[in-house]
Amino acid sequence: MRKADQRPPVKAAPLWHFPEPAKLWLDNGFEVLANHRPGQYVASIAIVLDAPLSEEPAEIEGVATITQRCLDEGTRTHPGAGFAEALEDIGAILGGSAGYSASELSCDVPVSRLPQALRLLAEAVREPELRPDDIQRHQTLRLAEIENTLANSTQRAQLAFRAACVPGRFRSARMAGGQAATVSQVTVDDVAAFHRRYYRPDGTTLIVSGDLTKAVFREAEAVFGDWDVPAPNTVRHQSPVSRRPHCWLIDRPGAVQADVRLGTFGIDRGDPRWADVQVATYALGGAFLSRLNRELREELGYTYGAHLVNTPMRDGGLISVQGSFRTEVVADAVSRARDLLNVANRPFTSTEVADAVAYANGVSPLRYSTAQGVTDRIATLVADGVNPDFVNTNALALTRVTPESATQAITELLPPDQLSLVVVGDAAQLAEPLRDAGWTMSVKP
Amino acid sequence: MEYVPESVIAYPIHTRSLPNGLRVVVSPDHSVPAVAVNLWYDVGSRNERPGERGWAHLFEHLMFSGSEHVASGEHLNALQAVGGIVNATTWFDRTNYFETLPVGALELALWMEADRLATLPDHLTEAAVDTQREVVKEEKRQRYDNVPYGDAMEHLVELAFGPEHPYGHTTIGSMADLDGATVAGAASFFRTHYRPDNAVLTLVGDITPKEAFKKAERAFGKVPGGAARTFGALNSSRPSSPANPSVPPLAGTPTRKLSGRVPAAATYFAWRLPPRDTPAFDACDLALAALGAGQTSRLHQRLVREQQVAAGAGASALPLIAGNSLGLVQVRSLPGDGGAAAAAAALAEVERLAETGPTQAELDRAKIQFEREWLTQLSRFDARADTISAFAVLHGDPERINRRLDEVRSINLDDVARACATYLQPAQRAQLDYSQEADHAEG
Numbered sequence: 001m002r003k004a005d006q007r008p009p010v011k012a013a014p015l016w017h018f019p020e021p022a023k024l025w026l027d028n029g030f031e032v033l034a035n036h037r038p039g040q041y042v043a044s045i046a047i048v049l050d051a052p053l054s055e056e057p058a059e060i061e062g063v064a065t066i067t068q069r070c071l072d073e074g075t076r077t078h079p080g081a082g083f084a085e086a087l088e089d090i091g092a093i094l095g096g097s098a099g100y101s102a103s104e105l106s107c108d109v110p111v112s113r114l115p116q117a118l119r120l121l122a123e124a125v126r127e128p129e130l131r132p133d134d135i136q137r138h139q140t141l142r143l144a145e146i147e148n149t150l151a152n153s154t155q156r157a158q159l160a161f162r163a164a165c166v167p168g169r170f171r172s173a174r175m176a177g178g179q180a181a182t183v184s185q186v187t188v189d190d191v192a193a194f195h196r197r198y199y200r201p202d203g204t205t206l207i208v209s210g211d212l213t214k215a216v217f218r219e220a221e222a223v224f225g226d227w228d229v230p231a232p233n234t235v236r237h238q239s240p241v242s243r244r245p246h247c248w249l250i251d252r253p254g255a256v257q258a259d260v261r262l263g264t265f266g267i268d269r270g271d272p273r274w275a276d277v278q279v280a281t282y283a284l285g286g287a288f289l290s291r292l293n294r295e296l297r298e299e300l301g302y303t304y305g306a307h308l309v310n311t312p313m314r315d316g317g318l319i320s321v322q323g324s325f326r327t328e329v330v331a332d333a334v335s336r337a338r339d340l341l342n343v344a345n346r347p348f349t350s351t352e353v354a355d356a357v358a359y360a361n362g363v364s365p366l367r368y369s370t371a372q373g374v375t376d377r378i379a380t381l382v383a384d385g386v387n388p389d390f391v392n393t394n395a396l397a398l399t400r401v402t403p404e405s406a407t408q409a410i411t412e413l414l415p416p417d418q419l420s421l422v423v424v425g426d427a428a429q430l431a432e433p434l435r436d437a438g439w440t441m442s443v444k445p
Numbered sequence: 446m447e448y449v450p451e452s453v454i455a456y457p458i459h460t461r462s463l464p465n466g467l468r469v470v471v472s473p474d475h476s477v478p479a480v481a482v483n484l485w486y487d488v489g490s491r492n493e494r495p496g497e498r499g500w501a502h503l504f505e506h507l508m509f510s511g512s513e514h515v516a517s518g519e520h521l522n523a524l525q526a527v528g529g530i531v532n533a534t535t536w537f538d539r540t541n542y543f544e545t546l547p548v549g550a551l552e553l554a555l556w557m558e559a560d561r562l563a564t565l566p567d568h569l570t571e572a573a574v575d576t577q578r579e580v581v582k583e584e585k586r587q588r589y590d591n592v593p594y595g596d597a598m599e600h601l602v603e604l605a606f607g608p609e610h611p612y613g614h615t616t617i618g619s620m621a622d623l624d625g626a627t628v629a630g631a632a633s634f635f636r637t638h639y640r641p642d643n644a645v646l647t648l649v650g651d652i653t654p655k656e657a658f659k660k661a662e663r664a665f666g667k668v669p670g671g672a673a674r675t676f677g678a679l680n681s682s683r684p685s686s687p688a689n690p691s692v693p694p695l696a697g698t699p700t701r702k703l704s705g706r707v708p709a710a711a712t713y714f715a716w717r718l719p720p721r722d723t724p725a726f727d728a729c730d731l732a733l734a735a736l737g738a739g740q741t742s743r744l745h746q747r748l749v750r751e752q753q754v755a756a757g758a759g760a761s762a763l764p765l766i767a768g769n770s771l772g773l774v775q776v777r778s779l780p781g782d783g784g785a786a787a788a789a790a791a792l793a794e795v796e797r798l799a800e801t802g803p804t805q806a807e808l809d810r811a812k813i814q815f816e817r818e819w820l821t822q823l824s825r826f827d828a829r830a831d832t833i834s835a836f837a838v839l840h841g842d843p844e845r846i847n848r849r850l851d852e853v854r855s856i857n858l859d860d861v862a863r864a865c866a867t868y869l870q871p872a873q874r875a876q877l878d879y880s881q882e883a884d885h886a887e888g
Contacts, residue, residue: 005514008556010527011549013478039476041454042821072740081750084740089806091813093739110817111448137753140779144709144756147780151593151708211449254706257586288509288521288531298518301579304587324587355526362528366545369477370824 012358015399016365018391021207021378024217028229029202032220033388035209035374043114043210044375046096046106047125048382050203052314053100054171054238056194060186061171062178064098066138067194071105073134075123080131083123092117094124100172101237101314102383103198108372111210115219118208122223125199132188142183149175153252153259154324157424160250160444161261164420165318170240172313201227203235205382209371237385239315241265245420249434249441251427258330258425262337263320264414268312269386275397276409277319281310282356283348283406284340285321291340292321302329306337314384319413327426331433334421342416347407357398364395451816455847456823458833459654463662465670466642470833470843471657472649474826480650481545482554483830485838488638489538490618491611491767496625497634499618502535503581504631508542509533510573513564517573520557524550530827535616538766539838545827548651555664558646562639563668566632574631578623585617593707594879597775604699604875605715605771611690612765641670645837649830677841691768692717694873702878709756709777710784712791713877716772718868721764722840722849728856728864730762733772734811735803735861736794737761741810743794748776748787755779755787766839772869784880792871799870802862815853 002008021033056063072087072094074080087094092109105125109117149155159175166173177183201224208216242265267273285292285308296306306323321341325333368374368391378388423430427443434441459471490501511517524531529546544554589595599615606613646665648657694717719725737744737760744758756777763771776791778784803811823829823846837843 007514008552010553013528013547013549016478037476039474040824041449041451042817042824081741081746085806085810088739088741088810088814091817093814093817108817108821110451110820112450114448137750140753141749141756144777144779147708148593148756151706153591213448255591257583257591287525289518294518297580298576301576302583304580304584324583324591326583326586355522358528359525362547362550363530363545365477365479365547366530366826369479369826372821372824 013362015361015395018364018368020389020392024220026201026221026225028225028227030224030227031205032217033205033207033378034212034216035207035378036212037209037371037374038211040210040371041111042108042371043111043117043208043212044106044108044371045117045121046104046207046375046379047121048205048207048379049103049125049199050235051098051103051198052235052237053098053176055198055235056171060182060190061174062142062183063186063190063194064103065177066135066142066183066186067191068096068098068103068105069138070130070134070191071124071128074129074131076127076129077123078120079129083120087120090116092120098176099383100176101385104379104383106375106379111212114208114210114216118219119223126227128195130191130195135188135191139183139186142177143180145177146175146180146183153255153257153424156250157259157261157422160248160422160424161263161320161420162318164246164248164422165243165265166240167243170238172238172240196230197233200230200233202229207375207378207382209374237314240313241316245418247421247439247441248423249427249430249443250422250424251443251445252424253426253428255327255425257324257326258423258430259324260330260334261320261322261422262334262419263318264419266310266317266319266413268315268317269384269390269394273409273412275394275401276405277310277413278360279353279356279398279401280343280348280406280410281308281319282359283352284308284410287355287359292337295336295340296323296333302326302333312384327429330423330425330430331437331439334423334434334439335437338416338419341410341414341419343407343410348403350403353401353403353406357401360398361395451820451850454820456829458844458847460676460843461658462673462675463641463666464673465666465668466640466672466674467665467668467670468645468674468676468837469658469661470645470647470837471652471654472647472829472833473653474649475651477826478548478651479545479826480548480551480648480652481543481826481830482551482558483541483543483647483827483834484558485645485834486540486639487643487838488540489536490614490616491537492638493618496622498614498622499581499616500622500626500630500634501540502616502618503577503623503626504634505533505535505540506577506581507569507573507631508561508565510569510577512561512568514560515557520561524554524557527553529554537612537616539835541831541834543827543831551652552660552664555660559664559668562641562665565639566635569628569631571628574626574628578626581623582620585620589617594711597713597877600701600703600877601713601715601773601875602771604701604877605695605717606692606769610692611767612769612771641665641668642672642674645834647830647834647837649826649833676837676843691720694868694870695875696872698872699875700878702880704880704882706882707879709780710782710881711778711879712776712784712788714774714791714795714874716869716874718762718770718772720766720768721770724856724860725864725868726762726764726770727853728860729772729868731808731811731815731853731856732798732803732861732865732869733760733762734814735807736798737774738811739814743798744774744776744791747794748790752790754782754790758787758791784878788878795869795874796871799865802858802865805858808858808861812853816850819850
């Protein structure tokens with residue numbers, strides 16, 4: 001028998017299988033994906049509409065966001081505040097947003113009131129009032145939100161990095177909710193037109209997860225089945241490409257810390273290197289003792305956390321080192337991060353790969369243990385045009401990653417001399433040390 | 446077949462106390478092949494003495510810096526590498542350590558938790574204290590100092606309770622006190638608060654109570670501790686625990702005005718409320734929900750929708766155990782606006798609520814929303830385990846999680862009206878105002 005001070009062995013978990021959704025197509029092209037999860041008493045619902053932001057006219061970017069935000073401001077059946085009352089009276093809460101590749105309306109509700117919630121959601125997407133005063137108010141609120149976003153160092157860095165990596169002719173180079181100049185141009189008619197054109201049954205997916213009964217398909221059909229298909233519409237999704245590297249220092253006078261993004265345009269889930277990059281991302285900047293976090297946090301105390309973050313889009317993606325560092329150490333931290341990304345000098349080990357795969361596949365049962373976890377994941381995949389069976393095929397693909405394939409993928413994706421750098425902080429203190437460290441930064445207000 | 450009604454939802458609770466005082470709770474759930482490990486230590490920022498602000502949280506970081514058989518950072522890293530989600534947090538009333546893992550890794554997790562509980566104070570190094578002090582300072586900058594309105598809570602608890610009160614400062618503490626932390630100070634803090642008889646271990650997931658208790662006993666049984674504790678006995682006997690300092694509602698409206706680089710003016714109100722999970726607290730919580738939770742709430746309807754003087758407005762209760770909780774209202778003005786109109790409109794709504802309380806429809810809505818939030822919280826192994834630990838540590842009664850919905854349902858309109866009149870009067874508030882610095886207010 002093992003002694004008390006001896007480390008217990010770990011029994012390896014068998015590869016867990018994500019139960020795939022049951023599907024139903026309605027005659028009008030509306031798709032229903034149902035995920036029965038016993039013991040999940042709060043159902044999680046999402047409606048994903050094929051309305052990529054690249055479809056927004058350039059001069060009124062933000063129209064998708066304002067449309068989405070007005071959905072719950074009243075319907076023909078429940079006008080004005082009556083809609084929110086009806087929804088909150090059954091214990092439901094709404095969420096969602098207009099994302100780069102789809103608009104989404106989501107809702108959590110105790111399962112006992114799921115049928116009522118479906119009826120209300122159908123009202124919101126099919127027959128919202130879209131009243132002029134609500135539209136104008138949401139326009140004002142969005143303009144206030146932009147000020148908030150720009151005042152936040154982390155969000156500022158995120159936006160600037162996006163712009164540094166994606167050429168401006170692609171919609172995903174800019175804020176999803178639109179800029180002040182475009183949001184202020186959105187009219188009441190623009191919102192009505194956007195709704196007419198993109199809120200339609202064909203191409204729309206309903207995802208429901210929770211402790212369901214077989215009646216869920218019938219309930220969905222009852223409220224979405226008679227949604228008429230309008231005139232045919234061709235929705236085009238953009239395929240962004242990489243921009244040449246940019247190094248920007250965004251001035252935030254008096255900031256006590258700087259937010260850093262260092263990386264490039266990346267890949268999406270359809271790329272054959274996807275599993276390799278996931279493994280590499282964990283080893284470089286996902287695990288607690290990843291190469292980045294070990295050195296920059298645990299050894300040097302430069303930051304609360306240094307991560308490599310891999311964000312897929314429908315086409316392409318963004319990959320970057322992310323962290324906040326006190327002003328004095330920023331230049332050293334950035335140079336060290338760049339050196340750590342240079343994996344050709346120091347290839348991944350088989351232990352790093354094994355740990356990354358065990359982590360990714362080990363956390364899946366928990367990650368998908370709740371109705372919310374399942375719905376969110378499937379909604380993200382549907383929005384990006386990926387079949388939900390990706391969860392299982394990806395788990396298998398991870399087990400085939402080798403140290404060589406992971407090293408190769410990062411060498412290709414993050415060449416140390418081709419990285420974009422965004423630093424948001426006190427430019428007066430940061431410009432010189434960054435220049436001395438060899439970074440040629442353009443300073444932006 | 447019918448959907449499950451809320452009235453039948455109940456989670457199994459099994460309890461056992463080890464001879465060294467560690468209390469263990471097990472709640473089996475075989476829906477997913479994972480298990481959540483959750484340890485609550487009955488120590489938080491309210492246990493910090495003058496000069497120690499931020500120590501409880503800094504020392505939480507040191508719990509990952511290595512013990513007799515575990516190297517620095519290894520606790521987190523090794524458990525992640527077997528598929529675990531691992532972390533710890535510090536709050537006013539507790540410090541919790543948790544990991545959710547595939548069941549085959551449960552014994553390793555328990556062994557590592559027991560190793561650091563038993564041996565950590567003997568393995569602290571100056572290098573670890575120095576590094577984690579810097580990490581925590583970076584955390585403070587990242588999460589609070591470099592974020593617009595990031596210091597709001599720090600000011601609000603100080604205004605509401607006074608700087609000397611156990612709740613008068615936040616967990617992140619102050620840079621000066623963090624500078625004062627030493628190896629000796631940390632060791633003494635650990636020996637005082639990190640003991641089996643000052644902790645609860647909860648296990649939720651794909652495991653039987655028999656196996657779970659056996660594994661817990663095997664890992665923790667040898668850790669030296671105090672006397673066995675029963676679940677009902679609360680921590681009043683603990684020398685380090687401050688006396689229950691219940692303070693009456695505020696008078697005189699303590700106010701603070703800050704000017705800074707914020708995107709819009711903002712106003713916050715704070716109240717001293719009764720301690721958490723009491724009928725009076727629940728009544729305040731429901732009243733604040735009617736005032737400022739969700740789109741139908743009075744603050745959103747009046748300030749954002751009708752008068753259009755605010756970009757956002759909300760109200761909530763922050764539950765605390767020792768004598769008082771905190772009630773909060775926050776109002777964000779529209780950019781360029783001075784903020785006076787929004788603050789006045791919010792105050793008018795507070796006044797109206799204090800006079801007559803919410804309507805029956807508002808109360809019913811607040812209760813049904815509470816129900817969903819509660820069920821959501823219990824839907825995930827890790828959050829369920831944390832909730833069970835909370836009720837075990839704070840109330841000595843983990844089974845109470847199955848009665849909580851009934852407790853809140855039983856609050857009636859009179860209870861809420863009385864709570865509003867007693868605890869949420871405009872004159873009983875503290876107020877914090879942010880205005881935009883002159884050079885920042887344009888546009």
